[in-house]
Amino acid sequence: MARDIRYAVIGNSAAGINACEAIRGLDKEGDIAVFSDEHYPAYSRPMISYLVAGKADAKKMLYRSRSFYKSHGIELRSGTRVAKVSAKRHSLTTQTGETLTWDNLLLATGSTPFIPPIPGLDDIDYLTFISWADAKRLSSLLRGNPRVLIVGAGLIGMKAAEALAEGLAQVTVVEKMDRILPLALDDEASRMVSDRFGKAGVKLTNGTSVTSLEAEGSGKTGDGKARAGRATLEDGSTIDFDLLIMAVGVRPRLELATSAGLETNRGILADDYLRTSHRDIFAAGDVAEAPDVVFGEPRVNALWPNAALQGKYAGLNMAGAETPCPGSTSMNSVEFLGLPVLSAGLVNPPDGGYEVISRRDNEGYYRKAVLRDNIIVGMITAGQVDRAGILTSLIQERANVRRFKSALLEESFSHIYFPKAVREGRIFEEKVGTDAARR
Amino acid sequence: MRSTVSNGADFARTRVFKKMIRIYPREDVCIGCRLCEIHCIVQHSKSRNIIKAFKSERRPRKRVEVEEEGHVSFALQCRHCEEAPCVTACLSGAMSKDPKTGAVNNDPERCIGCWTCILVCPYGAIHRVEDGHVAGKCDLCPDREVPACVANCPNEALVMEEV
Ligand SMILES: Cc1cc2nc3c(=O)[nH]c(=O)nc-3n(C[C@H](O)[C@H](O)[C@H](O)COP(=O)(O)OP(=O)(O)OC[C@H]3O[C@@H](n4cnc5c(N)ncnc54)[C@H](O)[C@@H]3O)c2cc1C
Numbered sequence: 001m002a003r004d005i006r007y008a009v010i011g012n013s014a015a016g017i018n019a020c021e022a023i024r025g026l027d028k029e030g031d032i033a034v035f036s037d038e039h040y041p042a043y044s045r046p047m048i049s050y051l052v053a054g055k056a057d058a059k060k061m062l063y064r065s066r067s068f069y070k071s072h073g074i075e076l077r078s079g080t081r082v083a084k085v086s087a088k089r090h091s092l093t094t095q096t097g098e099t100l101t102w103d104n105l106l107l108a109t110g111s112t113p114f115i116p117p118i119p120g121l122d123d124i125d126y127l128t129f130i131s132w133a134d135a136k137r138l139s140s141l142l143r144g145n146p147r148v149l150i151v152g153a154g155l156i157g158m159k160a161a162e163a164l165a166e167g168l169a170q171v172t173v174v175e176k177m178d179r180i181l182p183l184a185l186d187d188e189a190s191r192m193v194s195d196r197f198g199k200a201g202v203k204l205t206n207g208t209s210v211t212s213l214e215a216e217g218s219g220k221t222g223d224g225k226a227r228a229g230r231a232t233l234e235d236g237s238t239i240d241f242d243l244l245i246m247a248v249g250v251r252p253r254l255e256l257a258t259s260a261g262l263e264t265n266r267g268i269l270a271d272d273y274l275r276t277s278h279r280d281i282f283a284a285g286d287v288a289e290a291p292d293v294v295f296g297e298p299r300v301n302a303l304w305p306n307a308a309l310q311g312k313y314a315g316l317n318m319a320g321a322e323t324p325c326p327g328s329t330s331m332n333s334v335e336f337l338g339l340p341v342l343s344a345g346l347v348n349p350p351d352g353g354y355e356v357i358s359r360r361d362n363e364g365y366y367r368k369a370v371l372r373d374n375i376i377v378g379m380i381t382a383g384q385v386d387r388a389g390i391l392t393s394l395i396q397e398r399a400n401v402r403r404f405k406s407a408l409l410e411e412s413f414s415h416i417y418f419p420k421a422v423r424e425g426r427i428f429e430e431k432v433g434t435d436a437a438r439r
Numbered sequence: 440m441r442s443t444v445s446n447g448a449d450f451a452r453t454r455v456f457k458k459m460i461r462i463y464p465r466e467d468v469c470i471g472c473r474l475c476e477i478h479c480i481v482q483h484s485k486s487r488n489i490i491k492a493f494k495s496e497r498r499p500r501k502r503v504e505v506e507e508e509g510h511v512s513f514a515l516q517c518r519h520c521e522e523a524p525c526v527t528a529c530l531s532g533a534m535s536k537d538p539k540t541g542a543v544n545n546d547p548e549r550c551i552g553c554w555t556c557i558l559v560c561p562y563g564a565i566h567r568v569e570d571g572h573v574a575g576k577c578d579l580c581p582d583r584e585v586p587a588c589v590a591n592c593p594n595e596a597l598v599m600e601e602v
Pocket residue numbers: 010011012013014015016035036037038045046047048049080081082083108109110111129130131155156159160253256284285286287302303304305307332333334553
């Protein structure tokens with residue numbers, strides 16, 4: 001019996017869109033339906049901070065052109081939450097009760113904010129910062145230079161802080177770890193970024209957490225909660241705020257995978273082909289726990305480039321290509337207040353067994369490389385970043401860098417430092433990155 | 440009928456000369472004179488006049504780079520990769536691959552300067568341009584029959600191949 005949809009995609013973002021493009025590259029006919037509980041065409045989620053800061057408008061937010069869905073023959077069902085997936089029946093059910101059957105399904109459901117149980121939080125009408133709708137809401141509440149408290153100094157918290165720092169609010173960030181961006185950066189790079197934030201007037205409170213919250217009586221919102229309040233920290237000190245943004249982290253959005261009985265760990269377990277424990281269901285992006293190049297085991301790498309890459313390979317394989325994904329890599333590129341910082345792979349190695357080389361000069365250039373038995377496994381570059389991608393590719397290749405180790409830290413490090421054969425392989429045969437590692 | 444385009448191509452700048460070309464360096468004959476860099480700058484300047492480009496206008500960044508160490512030198516620019524990592528990784532959709540010419544282009548109107556493309560380019564071929572606000576790279580000189588670097592190399596150390 002013919003099913004309703006050839007390719008069903010849940011999630012209309014980095015992973016979902018790249019999957020659609022890959023499917024269409026191979027199958028011009030099979031119908032594709034994309035489900036999204038958001039009300040927008042695909043947009044760049046990392047750009048919501050630019051939207052709040054006024055550096056991007058609605059048009060710039062769009063990830064693809066207006067004609068994208070039409071030109072690719074995709075039916076977009078926005079504002080439609082999928083409530084349930086049945087693996088056995090090859091079906092999905094929307095929140096309005098409509099049931100549709102599919103041949104292949106992609107779960108590209110992304111992340112959901114993690115909200116820790118802090119006493120008093122329930123009385124506060126706090127904000128999260130992960131969607132266009134969140135950005136709109138934040139913008140609408142920014143009258144009169146409010147005091148904003150951001151809990152969590154990861155990527156999302158610091159992006160929010162940056163957006164607000166430039167004249168929109170008085171910002172304080174509280175972070176449990178002893179530095180900002182604890183996962184993406186090391187001490188030195190984190191300190192460089194902290195300096196910028198300090199100069200921009202953002203107050204950073206590291207190494208402590210919010211132990212309780214108290215709503216302020218006045219200014220109650222519709223449901224009886226208050227936006228303003230007071231946070232108490234571990235040492236008993238307090239911070240008064242007009243708005244509270246919770247940004248301690250995100251978690252894979254697993255509910256559909258669970259309802260379908262798929263194998264999950266932190267994320268939905270997916271193999272090299274982005275296939276889950278059910279052969280016709282694929283997972284990609286923030287929700288997937290799939291092989292990582294550096295760590296050699298499945299990991300959730302909740303970052304845009306990984307979501308796009310995994311989406312692409314999930315799409316290829318849904319359309320029957322049987323092509324393994326090169327694998328994801330933990331990597332971050334951020335520019336905070338004019339300071340670009342790039343990192344990839346393992347940047348904070350555990351004690352023992354690793355060699356760390358680094359270089360810092362007064363002009364604001366910093367580079368660090370992490371090696372294990374002369375194999376490069378991680379890097380950070382700040383300030384002058386233009387050629388840092390070469391290091392990322394060496395990390396993905398698991399390259400032995402013994403012969404040019406001393407040059408790795410140079411800002412000018414490039415192909416001239418490679419042995420001739422390696423250089424020629426890269427330039428003439430595109431043997432680079434994971435492609436080189438695979439061959 | 441369904442028409443299909445690959446990755447965001449409706450945004451991309453199109454080549455006037457719709458051929459698929461690639462540029463390759465020949466290090467055995469490169470003399471390290473950097474004329475390719477100079478002519479790349481001229482080509483991407485406002486006036487396309489060498490004197491004005493270097494003397495009076497805002498000088499664009501070169502998109503080809505001569506690497507030199509001892510007696511070895513060669514010029515390298517974007518490889519316009521088949522499976523371009525920068526296109527897949529781009530956060531905004533500004534980076535796209537032209538399905539007709541295979542050229543990988545960045546739309547400066549859409550680029551937000553997040554440098555994710557720099558982080559994933561295995562050749563170090565993307566630069567921060569326009570005072571560090573957007574990403575810039577080799578565009579294969581879309582309105583020239585032969586790219587400026589290739590045309591102006593005195594010793595044929597850059598060759599263009601049709602693919
Ligand atoms: C403020 C911010 C800044 C960021 N900055 C960066 C950055 O600089 N660099 C970087 O690499 N990454 C960044 N990220 C992370 C990046 O945005 C994510 O990794 C990326 O969006 C993941 O894409 P995805 O397709 O997996 O999922 P998502 O983008 O999370 O999209 C999933 C979609 O699925 C929808 N969905 C989920 N469940 C259902 C359902 N049951 N029914 C219907 N629809 C459903 C969701 O509503 C959502 O629209 C940032 C994130 C945020 C929030």
